[in-house]
Structure formats: C-alpha cells, structure tokens
Amino acid sequence: MTTNAKTEFLTVTRQAFEEQTFIQLTLSKPANSELEYKSIYFKPFQAKSGYRMQCVKRFPTKDITKNLSTSEGLALIEKLLGEELLNGNLFAQGNDWELRFNRKREAKIWKRKASKQQAATLVHNVQKKQWIKPEGNIYLKALGITSAKGKVLDKKYDKYRQINKYIETISHLLDKSSLRNGYRIVDMGSGKGYLTFALYDYLLNTMNIKPKITGVELRGELVDHCNNISNEAGYEGLVFRTGRIEEYPVTTMDMLIALHACDIATDHAIAKGIQAGASVIVCAPCCHKQVRIDMVGSPLFQPMLKHGILLERQAEMLTDAIRALLLEANGYKTKVFEFISSDHTGKNVMITAVRSPKARSRETVLYEIAQLKQQFGLKTHFLETLI
Ligand SMILES: C[S@@+](CC[C@H](N)C(=O)[O-])C[C@H]1O[C@@H](n2cnc3c(N)ncnc32)[C@H](O)[C@@H]1O
Incomplete structure (x- = not known):
C-alpha cells in the first residue's frame, strides 16, 4: 500500500x-x-x-x-x-x-x-525577489543607494542587497508573531536609517499597514538628516529622535529593533524591548567588549583562548548565546543566525525573538545561563543587570 x-x-x-x-x-x-x-x-x-x-x-x-x-x-x-x-x-x-x-x-x-486552474507560469524571472523596489524611491535616492533615475548604484549594491535580505527576514518573522495590528516599532541606534526607512516602506506599501516607527539615535546630525528625508517621502508615521538608548523611556512598543548598536547599547535596547513587552525583538549585535573583558575561562580553555582572535570569537558567541537565553527566560522563542553572507559584512549575526506562550521554562533557561557563566568564569552578563 x-x-x-x-x-x-x-x-x-x-x-x-x-x-x-x-x-x-x-x-x-x-x-x-x-x-x-x-x-x-x-x-x-x-x-x-x-x-x-x-x-x-x-x-x-x-x-x-x-x-x-x-x-x-x-x-x-x-x-x-x-x-x-x-x-x-x-x-x-x-x-x-x-x-x-x-x-x-x-x-x-x-x-x-483541481483547485488551481490557471496555467503554470512558464516565464521564469531569474531576478531574485525585490522586497524593496528601487524605482521612484525617495529615501533610497536621498541615502545615496540609487541614482536620480532610480537605478541601484554599483558601489551600493551590497547595501541594497542587505536591505532586501533584512526585509525578507522581518517578513518571515512577522508571519510567525501574533503581531497583527499594532505596529509601534522602535529602532534603537538607527544611524543613517537605511533599514528603518526600508521597514517603514515595506509595511506601508507592501503590507498596507500604517506603522508608527521611531528611530532613536545618538548623533543629532543623522537624526535631522533622516527626519528631512522622512518629510520629503511623506512618511507621516516615521520620526527620528536624538537620544541615548539607555535613557529612552520604556514606552509601549510592539517591536524593538537594534541593529549594530555598539557593545552594551544592544543590551540596553533588548532590555527596553523586554520591559515594554514587545512581541518581536530583532537585534544584530556589533562589538562585544563587556564579556570579552570580564570572561576568565577555565584553564581548560586557555590553549584556545590565548589567541586574541579566538578569544574575541568566543566572547561574541558567549555574549549572544546569553542574550538569546535571557530572551527565552523572559518569554520569547529565539533564533540566532547569519542574516547576510559574511562576504558583505562581518557583523552578520542576528538574534530574533518572538514572544510566545510556548517559550521554554524560565527555570531551565536560567540554569543553562548559570552553567555557561560558570564554565567561562563570567560573573555577570550586562543584560542580566538590566532586567
Ligand atoms: C553601526 S550604526 C548602525 C546603524 C543602523 N542600525 C544600521 O544597522 O544600518 C550604530 C548606530 O548606533 C548609534 N548608537 C550607538 N550607541 C548608541 C546609544 N547608546 N544610544 C543611541 N544611539 C547609539 C551610533 O551613533 C550609530 O549611528
């Protein structure tokens, strides 16, 4: 049979x-x-x-x-x-x-x-899906990604690819979250705003959702520049604010984003997301100084960690593993993955967290964190001190 x-x-x-x-x-x-x-x-x-x-x-x-x-x-x-x-x-x-x-x-x-009556599509489009269309796109032009005619500039192709990959990732994540109508998003450490603009554009023009996105950025000149572009593009729900992540008030938010915010700025951002009860948290860590400095490591690991580069990589792994675990301990299901090829940037690890009733038991996760910290002689992970 x-x-x-x-x-x-x-x-x-x-x-x-x-x-x-x-x-x-x-x-x-x-x-x-x-x-x-x-x-x-x-x-x-x-x-x-x-x-x-x-x-x-x-x-x-x-x-x-x-x-x-x-x-x-x-x-x-x-x-x-x-x-x-x-x-x-x-x-x-x-x-x-x-x-x-x-x-x-x-x-x-x-x-x-038969439930599908249409003829099979025989015309094959060899181009990969464009999540963000370059033509007629005001912010891509203003940010120097496209030419006046709306063509992606050769030297900016990697950035454009990164923007598309990012939107693809977020789109899959939104499918999985319970986030349906509330789209209050805070992007911490928004920098020049490439990804902030792209997300707003995607939600508004592809998903037909009117999001409210706030970019938070230390550097006032970048904030002014982004606000000018946002006004020019008519993006009413997208504003940028000058400020430090750590001082940003815990407001109600559905989604917290922190991409390449430096060192513990990522921890401050994650903590704000957890405290605000965000349904989705997305971060791409940048440098990892705190754990590298504080990690002692058992003598067993010394032959490996005596090499600076391996110490650095190990510290990165430990930092991000504990970040993901702390998110799990606070009610999220997480994933850690390479979100764009390392050919384009070395800062390509992404941690995504979706609040879920199926998150693992807090006790089990806290035990795993304690074990990891003990193995690596780490007294505290900075994020623990915040939440
Ligand atoms: C590497 S850029 C990333 C920009 C953007 N998120 C991206 O991925 O394209 C990091 C930005 O975070 C900002 N930043 C770093 N620490 C910050 C803090 N504590 N508060 C606010 N902004 C911060 C920096 O000024 C910088 O513009």
Missing part, C-alpha cells in the same frame, strides 16, 4: 511534468522536528535550455531557491517524500493529488478536483 501510494504519486507527478499540466508541488510536514527547513515547493518554468523546475526550500527566516532539471527535481521529490517530509501535494491542471505518510511511514493517496 505504502510503496504503491508513493509510486502512484510519483507517476502522476512525472506525467504532469511531461504533459506540462504541472502547476505546483509542495512537500511539507517534517518527519523530524530537528529538520532545519519546514517545506519545499516546486514550480515549472521554461528556460532557454527547456522545461525546468524551480525549487524553493523554506527555512524559518529565509528561502533558498535552486533551479533543477526535470529529472533532478523528480529525483529530489522521490528522495525527500516519506523520508524528510511526510506530506506531498501536487496541483496540476485536471486534478490535485495528496500523499500523506503517517508516523509509521504508511502512505495514503487522495485524488481531488
């Missing part, structure tokens, strides 16, 4: 491809909760070299797209289905097909009336 059901599903998939009636195929439901990606979908497209499959692997914070030949695509579907992913849904012109494996790996197949 199991083999037959899977074989039948693969046969109808192959036929749909050969007859060019294939619209989309989705594999979902990870067999193992440790699997890093959640689902994968396949769409056909007509390339110069012939009919091919676009395969998009969906991770919690990003999508990875690959183009495969038909045979590579079919082989991948055969390999994953029933092994890594337990559900398969084929949408074809004519019929939908569903294959489901249960935990004992027994499969059942269903044939249904």
Whole structure:
C-alpha cells in the first residue's frame, strides 16, 4: 500500500511534468522536528535550455531557491517524500493529488478536483525577489543607494542587497508573531536609517499597514538628516529622535529593533524591548567588549583562548548565546543566525525573538545561563543587570 501510494504519486507527478499540466508541488510536514527547513515547493518554468523546475526550500527566516532539471527535481521529490517530509501535494491542471505518510511511514493517496486552474507560469524571472523596489524611491535616492533615475548604484549594491535580505527576514518573522495590528516599532541606534526607512516602506506599501516607527539615535546630525528625508517621502508615521538608548523611556512598543548598536547599547535596547513587552525583538549585535573583558575561562580553555582572535570569537558567541537565553527566560522563542553572507559584512549575526506562550521554562533557561557563566568564569552578563 505504502510503496504503491508513493509510486502512484510519483507517476502522476512525472506525467504532469511531461504533459506540462504541472502547476505546483509542495512537500511539507517534517518527519523530524530537528529538520532545519519546514517545506519545499516546486514550480515549472521554461528556460532557454527547456522545461525546468524551480525549487524553493523554506527555512524559518529565509528561502533558498535552486533551479533543477526535470529529472533532478523528480529525483529530489522521490528522495525527500516519506523520508524528510511526510506530506506531498501536487496541483496540476485536471486534478490535485495528496500523499500523506503517517508516523509509521504508511502512505495514503487522495485524488481531488483541481483547485488551481490557471496555467503554470512558464516565464521564469531569474531576478531574485525585490522586497524593496528601487524605482521612484525617495529615501533610497536621498541615502545615496540609487541614482536620480532610480537605478541601484554599483558601489551600493551590497547595501541594497542587505536591505532586501533584512526585509525578507522581518517578513518571515512577522508571519510567525501574533503581531497583527499594532505596529509601534522602535529602532534603537538607527544611524543613517537605511533599514528603518526600508521597514517603514515595506509595511506601508507592501503590507498596507500604517506603522508608527521611531528611530532613536545618538548623533543629532543623522537624526535631522533622516527626519528631512522622512518629510520629503511623506512618511507621516516615521520620526527620528536624538537620544541615548539607555535613557529612552520604556514606552509601549510592539517591536524593538537594534541593529549594530555598539557593545552594551544592544543590551540596553533588548532590555527596553523586554520591559515594554514587545512581541518581536530583532537585534544584530556589533562589538562585544563587556564579556570579552570580564570572561576568565577555565584553564581548560586557555590553549584556545590565548589567541586574541579566538578569544574575541568566543566572547561574541558567549555574549549572544546569553542574550538569546535571557530572551527565552523572559518569554520569547529565539533564533540566532547569519542574516547576510559574511562576504558583505562581518557583523552578520542576528538574534530574533518572538514572544510566545510556548517559550521554554524560565527555570531551565536560567540554569543553562548559570552553567555557561560558570564554565567561562563570567560573573555577570550586562543584560542580566538590566532586567
Ligand atoms: C553601526 S550604526 C548602525 C546603524 C543602523 N542600525 C544600521 O544597522 O544600518 C550604530 C548606530 O548606533 C548609534 N548608537 C550607538 N550607541 C548608541 C546609544 N547608546 N544610544 C543611541 N544611539 C547609539 C551610533 O551613533 C550609530 O549611528
């Protein structure tokens, strides 16, 4: 039954491809909760070299797209289905097909009336999705990312890519949070505002939400510059304030952002987010002086930590690991990941936290923090002193 059901599903998939009636195929439901990606979908497209499959692997914070030949695509579907992913849904012109494996790996197949009637998209857009459109974009031009004609300048392409990646990450995060209507956002250490503007633009113009975003920045000249651009762009809900993060009052906020705020400024920002009960906290740490100076490390680690660069990396890991754990101890589910390739910037670690009733037990997390601190001879992590 199991083999037959899977074989039948693969046969109808192959036929749909050969007859060019294939619209989309989705594999979902990870067999193992440790699997890093959640689902994968396949769409056909007509390339110069012939009919091919676009395969998009969906991770919690990003999508990875690959183009495969038909045979590579079919082989991948055969390999994953029933092994890594337990559900398969084929949408074809004519019929939908569903294959489901249960935990004992027994499969059942269903044939249904087609739910997607449109022809498969055969025109393939080789360009990656642009989350932020450069054309006619006032702030990108004012910030020197695009030319007067709205083209991304060659030397600013990395920055533009970073902006897009950031918006992609936030978009996935918002899908997962319970944040629906409240979009009061504070961006601490907003600097020149590239990412602050992009987020406002995305929420307003793509999501059709009217957010209220406040950028907080130490340097008055940057604040004035950003406010001028915001006025020029007509972004009524986006303002920048001069001030220190640590002195910013704990106001009601739904989302706290702190990207590359220096050293303990990141801790001050996280603490404000937690104290304000923000549903979502996003930070990309910058330098990590406090833990590096305070960490003693057991003699066991000395052969490793006697090298300055390794000490620095270890301090970074410890700093950010404890930040993520402290967020967990305060009711958040967290992720720590590289949000843009290290080819573009070394400061590419991002910590995201979404408030969740399913957050881990505070006691367990505090115990883990205590253990880590003990191993590395760290008396205090600065964030602990704030919350
Ligand atoms: C490296 S920039 C990052 C700018 C922006 N968030 C980004 O990622 O593109 C860090 C900014 O944080 C500001 N900053 C650092 N410490 C701060 C503090 N304690 N209060 C307010 N702003 C601070 C700096 O002036 C600088 O503009």
